[in-house]
Amino acid sequence: MGLHKTVDTNLSKAFRSLKDLALVATFNKKTITSFDFSRSVVKSTASEEVTAKVVIIHSAKTAEDRNVKQMQIMFKMTDVGDLLLFETVTLLDEVWKIGRHVKSDRFINIIELFKEG
Amino acid sequence: MGKYINLEDDVFSVFASNAWKAEKIPTYPTNFLITGNLKEFIRVSIIPSGVGVNRISVSGLVIIDIFAAAGESSKRNFLIADTLDRHLVNRVFTTSDSGSTQFLGSTLSIVGFDKHNPSLFRASYSIPFNFFGVL
Numbered sequence: 001m002g003l004h005k006t007v008d009t010n011l012s013k014a015f016r017s018l019k020d021l022a023l024v025a026t027f028n029k030k031t032i033t034s035f036d037f038s039r040s041v042v043k044s045t046a047s048e049e050v051t052a053k054v055v056i057i058h059s060a061k062t063a064e065d066r067n068v069k070q071m072q073i074m075f076k077m078t079d080v081g082d083l084l085l086f087e088t089v090t091l092l093d094e095v096w097k098i099g100r101h102v103k104s105d106r107f108i109n110i111i112e113l114f115k116e117g
Numbered sequence: 118m119g120k121y122i123n124l125e126d127d128v129f130s131v132f133a134s135n136a137w138k139a140e141k142i143p144t145y146p147t148n149f150l151i152t153g154n155l156k157e158f159i160r161v162s163i164i165p166s167g168v169g170v171n172r173i174s175v176s177g178l179v180i181i182d183i184f185a186a187a188g189e190s191s192k193r194n195f196l197i198a199d200t201l202d203r204h205l206v207n208r209v210f211t212t213s214d215s216g217s218t219q220f221l222g223s224t225l226s227i228v229g230f231d232k233h234n235p236s237l238f239r240a241s242y243s244i245p246f247n248f249f250g251v252l
Contacts (some may be wrong), residue, residue, distance in 0.1 A: 035149050038133035040125070042149065087149050 007107055011076050015053045022053040025073065025091040027080050052079035054091065057110065060073050069117035070104060074110045089113055118215065120173045121165060124248040127210040127218035128163055128179055140200055148200075157185040157193065157237075172203070173216065173250030179205075181242040187230055194240035198225045205244050216250040 001009075015022050030047035058072035073091070089096045096113035103110040118126075131137055132144045143158035145151050153157065160182040167176035181201060187195035202223055213218040221244065227238040 032150055037129040037131075037144070037146075040129060073179055077238075084150060084152060097218050 008078055011043070011107055015055075015076065018053075018055060020095050022055050023091060024051060025054040025089050026051050027083065027111070028088045028090070029081075029083065030087065032084075051082055052076065056091075067117040069096075070099075071096065071113040072107060073109055073113060077105070077107055077109050079090070080109065082108070083111065118213070120169070120175050120216065120248060120250050123167055123213050123215045124127065124175060124218055124246075125163060126212040127216075127248065128161070128246075130210050130212045131204055131208075134204075137204055140204075142197060142200065144145075144153075151199045155184075157181050157183075157197070159197065159242075162186070169205045169248060169250065171250060171252055172247055173252060175250075176245070176247045179220075179244050179246060182228075183240045183242055184231060184237040185237040187236050189238075191227060191238065191240065194227070194238060195225070198223070198240065201244075203244055214251065216247045216248055218246050221247075 009028060028047055028048045031045040032042055033045060033090050034043050036043050037040075052075050054073040054075040056071055057074050060070045061069045064071065071091075073089075083101075085098060087105050089098060091113070091116055094115060101109065101110035101111050104109050119235045127148070137144070145158060145160050147160055147162040149160075150157055151160070162180045162182075163177070164180060165175045165177040169175040183194045183197045185197065191245065206223055209217050209219045222243060225243075226241050228241050230237040231237040231239045
Protein backbone atom coordinates (compact mmCIF):
# COMPACT_ATOMS: atom_id res chain seq x y z
CA MET A 1 0.00 0.00 0.00
CA GLY A 2 1.32 3.47 -0.91
CA LEU A 3 1.92 6.11 1.75
CA HIS A 4 -1.03 8.22 0.57
CA LYS A 5 -3.40 5.28 1.02
CA THR A 6 -1.86 4.49 4.43
CA VAL A 7 -2.42 8.02 5.71
CA ASP A 8 -5.96 8.10 4.34
CA THR A 9 -6.82 4.73 5.92
CA ASN A 10 -5.48 5.86 9.28
CA LEU A 11 -7.44 9.09 9.06
CA SER A 12 -10.62 7.07 8.46
CA LYS A 13 -9.73 5.03 11.54
CA ALA A 14 -9.20 8.26 13.54
CA PHE A 15 -12.60 9.62 12.51
CA ARG A 16 -14.24 6.30 13.49
CA SER A 17 -12.49 6.46 16.89
CA LEU A 18 -14.11 9.84 17.55
CA LYS A 19 -17.50 8.07 17.65
CA ASP A 20 -20.23 10.66 18.38
CA LEU A 21 -17.78 13.56 18.33
CA ALA A 22 -17.70 13.13 14.57
CA LEU A 23 -21.03 14.39 13.24
CA VAL A 24 -22.71 13.59 9.97
CA ALA A 25 -22.90 16.59 7.63
CA THR A 26 -24.53 16.85 4.22
CA PHE A 27 -22.66 18.93 1.67
CA ASN A 28 -24.80 20.36 -1.11
CA LYS A 29 -22.49 20.84 -4.07
CA LYS A 30 -23.51 22.59 -7.25
CA THR A 31 -21.59 23.55 -10.32
CA ILE A 32 -22.27 27.11 -11.42
CA THR A 33 -21.71 27.57 -15.10
CA SER A 34 -22.59 31.14 -16.01
CA PHE A 35 -24.88 34.10 -15.54
CA ASP A 36 -27.75 34.77 -17.94
CA PHE A 37 -27.83 38.58 -18.32
CA SER A 38 -31.06 38.51 -20.31
CA ARG A 39 -33.03 36.93 -17.43
CA SER A 40 -30.74 37.91 -14.50
CA VAL A 41 -30.41 34.31 -13.34
CA VAL A 42 -27.51 32.05 -12.43
CA LYS A 43 -27.21 29.01 -14.67
CA SER A 44 -26.03 26.03 -12.66
CA THR A 45 -25.97 22.33 -13.24
CA ALA A 46 -27.82 19.87 -11.02
CA SER A 47 -26.61 19.81 -7.46
CA GLU A 48 -25.06 16.79 -5.80
CA GLU A 49 -25.35 15.82 -2.13
CA VAL A 50 -22.40 14.28 -0.32
CA THR A 51 -22.58 12.97 3.24
CA ALA A 52 -19.45 12.87 5.39
CA LYS A 53 -18.26 12.75 8.98
CA VAL A 54 -17.05 16.11 10.28
CA VAL A 55 -15.57 17.38 13.51
CA ILE A 56 -16.44 20.82 14.85
CA ILE A 57 -13.16 22.38 15.95
CA HIS A 58 -14.38 25.91 16.65
CA SER A 59 -17.74 27.53 17.16
CA ALA A 60 -18.57 31.18 17.89
CA LYS A 61 -21.36 33.70 17.74
CA THR A 62 -20.45 37.30 17.00
CA ALA A 63 -22.62 40.21 18.07
CA GLU A 64 -20.99 43.18 16.41
CA ASP A 65 -22.95 44.46 13.42
CA ARG A 66 -25.53 41.71 14.08
CA ASN A 67 -25.60 38.14 15.38
CA VAL A 68 -23.67 35.79 13.13
CA LYS A 69 -22.91 32.16 13.91
CA GLN A 70 -19.55 30.87 12.76
CA MET A 71 -18.06 27.41 12.86
CA GLN A 72 -14.89 25.67 11.72
CA ILE A 73 -15.21 22.04 10.70
CA MET A 74 -12.67 19.42 9.74
CA PHE A 75 -13.26 16.51 7.40
CA LYS A 76 -11.40 14.12 5.16
CA MET A 77 -10.63 15.51 1.72
CA THR A 78 -11.39 12.21 -0.01
CA ASP A 79 -14.88 12.07 1.58
CA VAL A 80 -16.08 15.38 0.13
CA GLY A 81 -13.75 16.57 -2.63
CA ASP A 82 -13.48 20.18 -3.76
CA LEU A 83 -15.86 22.77 -2.31
CA LEU A 84 -16.82 26.21 -3.54
CA LEU A 85 -17.57 29.36 -1.64
CA PHE A 86 -21.30 29.71 -0.81
CA GLU A 87 -22.17 26.05 -1.27
CA THR A 88 -24.16 24.81 1.70
CA VAL A 89 -23.67 22.29 4.48
CA THR A 90 -26.46 20.87 6.61
CA LEU A 91 -25.13 20.21 10.09
CA LEU A 92 -26.93 19.92 13.44
CA ASP A 93 -30.26 20.47 11.61
CA GLU A 94 -29.13 23.87 10.35
CA VAL A 95 -28.08 24.99 6.88
CA TRP A 96 -24.72 26.80 6.76
CA LYS A 97 -22.95 28.66 3.96
CA ILE A 98 -19.35 27.72 3.26
CA GLY A 99 -16.84 30.54 3.74
CA ARG A 100 -13.07 30.58 3.81
CA HIS A 101 -10.91 27.48 3.50
CA VAL A 102 -8.74 27.66 6.62
CA LYS A 103 -6.49 24.74 5.73
CA SER A 104 -6.52 22.35 2.84
CA ASP A 105 -4.14 19.61 1.94
CA ARG A 106 -4.46 16.27 0.21
CA PHE A 107 -5.87 14.65 3.35
CA ILE A 108 -7.70 17.10 5.61
CA ASN A 109 -9.83 20.13 4.89
CA ILE A 110 -10.75 22.75 7.48
CA ILE A 111 -13.39 25.25 6.40
CA GLU A 112 -15.44 28.02 7.95
CA LEU A 113 -19.23 27.96 7.97
CA PHE A 114 -21.50 30.95 8.49
CA LYS A 115 -25.15 31.70 9.09
CA GLU A 116 -27.20 34.49 10.54
CA GLY A 117 -27.73 33.75 14.18
CA MET B 118 -41.11 47.85 -11.56
CA GLY B 119 -38.87 50.27 -9.70
CA LYS B 120 -36.09 52.47 -11.01
CA TYR B 121 -33.27 50.31 -9.65
CA ILE B 122 -34.39 47.08 -11.27
CA ASN B 123 -35.19 48.91 -14.53
CA LEU B 124 -31.69 50.36 -14.46
CA GLU B 125 -30.20 46.92 -13.88
CA ASP B 126 -32.22 45.46 -16.75
CA ASP B 127 -30.94 48.21 -19.06
CA VAL B 128 -27.30 47.67 -18.08
CA PHE B 129 -27.54 43.89 -18.24
CA SER B 130 -29.15 44.11 -21.69
CA VAL B 131 -25.76 45.27 -23.00
CA PHE B 132 -24.12 42.05 -21.87
CA ALA B 133 -27.05 39.89 -22.96
CA SER B 134 -26.77 41.16 -26.54
CA ASN B 135 -25.36 39.04 -29.34
CA ALA B 136 -22.97 41.87 -30.20
CA TRP B 137 -21.37 41.62 -26.74
CA LYS B 138 -21.39 37.80 -26.72
CA ALA B 139 -19.48 37.92 -30.03
CA GLU B 140 -16.60 39.64 -28.19
CA LYS B 141 -16.10 36.37 -26.24
CA ILE B 142 -15.10 38.08 -23.01
CA PRO B 143 -16.45 36.09 -20.01
CA THR B 144 -18.72 38.53 -18.17
CA TYR B 145 -20.20 38.27 -14.70
CA PRO B 146 -22.19 40.51 -12.38
CA THR B 147 -20.97 41.39 -8.90
CA ASN B 148 -22.06 38.97 -6.14
CA PHE B 149 -21.65 36.00 -8.47
CA LEU B 150 -19.39 33.06 -7.73
CA ILE B 151 -16.95 32.88 -10.62
CA THR B 152 -15.61 29.38 -11.12
CA GLY B 153 -13.29 27.71 -13.57
CA ASN B 154 -9.77 28.42 -14.67
CA LEU B 155 -10.40 31.71 -16.47
CA LYS B 156 -7.48 33.58 -18.01
CA GLU B 157 -9.49 36.78 -18.30
CA PHE B 158 -12.94 38.05 -17.44
CA ILE B 159 -14.85 41.17 -16.44
CA ARG B 160 -17.13 41.81 -13.45
CA VAL B 161 -19.92 44.39 -13.63
CA SER B 162 -21.08 46.48 -10.63
CA ILE B 163 -23.80 49.10 -10.84
CA ILE B 164 -23.50 51.95 -8.33
CA PRO B 165 -26.69 54.04 -8.50
CA SER B 166 -25.46 56.57 -5.96
CA GLY B 167 -26.53 59.87 -7.54
CA VAL B 168 -29.84 61.65 -7.70
CA GLY B 169 -31.90 61.74 -10.86
CA VAL B 170 -33.98 64.37 -12.59
CA ASN B 171 -37.18 63.12 -10.92
CA ARG B 172 -38.20 60.67 -8.19
CA ILE B 173 -38.04 57.65 -10.52
CA SER B 174 -34.71 58.60 -12.05
CA VAL B 175 -31.21 57.93 -10.75
CA SER B 176 -27.61 58.53 -11.79
CA GLY B 177 -24.34 56.86 -10.89
CA LEU B 178 -21.48 54.75 -12.16
CA VAL B 179 -21.09 51.34 -13.70
CA ILE B 180 -17.74 49.99 -12.54
CA ILE B 181 -16.33 47.08 -14.50
CA ASP B 182 -13.33 45.23 -13.11
CA ILE B 183 -11.18 43.93 -15.94
CA PHE B 184 -9.05 40.89 -15.08
CA ALA B 185 -6.43 39.82 -17.64
CA ALA B 186 -3.31 37.64 -17.55
CA ALA B 187 -0.54 39.01 -15.31
CA GLY B 188 2.96 39.47 -16.66
CA GLU B 189 1.83 40.40 -20.16
CA SER B 190 1.63 44.23 -19.79
CA SER B 191 -1.60 46.19 -19.48
CA LYS B 192 -2.36 45.90 -23.20
CA ARG B 193 -5.14 43.33 -22.87
CA ASN B 194 -6.82 45.35 -20.09
CA PHE B 195 -6.75 48.42 -22.36
CA LEU B 196 -8.08 46.46 -25.34
CA ILE B 197 -11.00 45.17 -23.27
CA ALA B 198 -11.66 48.74 -22.04
CA ASP B 199 -11.78 49.93 -25.66
CA THR B 200 -14.18 47.11 -26.45
CA LEU B 201 -16.40 48.22 -23.55
CA ASP B 202 -16.25 51.80 -24.87
CA ARG B 203 -17.55 50.66 -28.25
CA HIS B 204 -20.56 49.05 -26.59
CA LEU B 205 -21.28 51.67 -23.92
CA VAL B 206 -20.01 55.21 -24.45
CA ASN B 207 -22.76 57.67 -25.44
CA ARG B 208 -25.19 54.79 -25.95
CA VAL B 209 -28.78 54.69 -24.70
CA PHE B 210 -30.49 51.47 -23.61
CA THR B 211 -34.19 50.93 -23.06
CA THR B 212 -35.66 47.62 -21.93
CA SER B 213 -39.01 48.81 -20.58
CA ASP B 214 -41.56 51.60 -21.00
CA SER B 215 -40.49 52.96 -17.62
CA GLY B 216 -37.28 54.68 -18.69
CA SER B 217 -33.91 54.65 -20.45
CA THR B 218 -30.28 54.51 -19.39
CA GLN B 219 -27.80 56.86 -21.04
CA PHE B 220 -24.06 56.25 -20.71
CA LEU B 221 -21.51 59.07 -20.84
CA GLY B 222 -17.69 58.95 -21.24
CA SER B 223 -15.49 56.36 -19.49
CA THR B 224 -12.29 56.33 -17.44
CA LEU B 225 -9.84 53.53 -16.67
CA SER B 226 -7.52 53.06 -13.71
CA ILE B 227 -4.94 50.36 -13.17
CA VAL B 228 -5.38 48.48 -9.90
CA GLY B 229 -2.42 46.09 -10.32
CA PHE B 230 -1.98 42.41 -9.54
CA ASP B 231 -5.17 40.96 -8.11
CA LYS B 232 -4.68 40.47 -4.38
CA HIS B 233 -6.63 37.20 -4.36
CA ASN B 234 -5.02 35.75 -7.48
CA PRO B 235 -1.76 37.42 -8.55
CA SER B 236 -1.83 35.52 -11.84
CA LEU B 237 -4.38 38.11 -12.92
CA PHE B 238 -3.78 41.82 -13.57
CA ARG B 239 -6.70 44.08 -12.73
CA ALA B 240 -7.94 47.39 -14.09
CA SER B 241 -11.08 49.29 -13.14
CA TYR B 242 -13.24 50.75 -15.92
CA SER B 243 -15.82 53.37 -14.84
CA ILE B 244 -18.59 54.90 -16.84
CA PRO B 245 -21.19 57.33 -15.49
CA PHE B 246 -24.86 56.93 -16.41
CA ASN B 247 -28.20 58.62 -16.07
CA PHE B 248 -31.34 56.55 -15.78
CA PHE B 249 -34.30 58.67 -16.86
CA GLY B 250 -37.54 57.33 -15.42
CA VAL B 251 -40.79 58.18 -17.18
CA LEU B 252 -43.48 59.59 -14.86
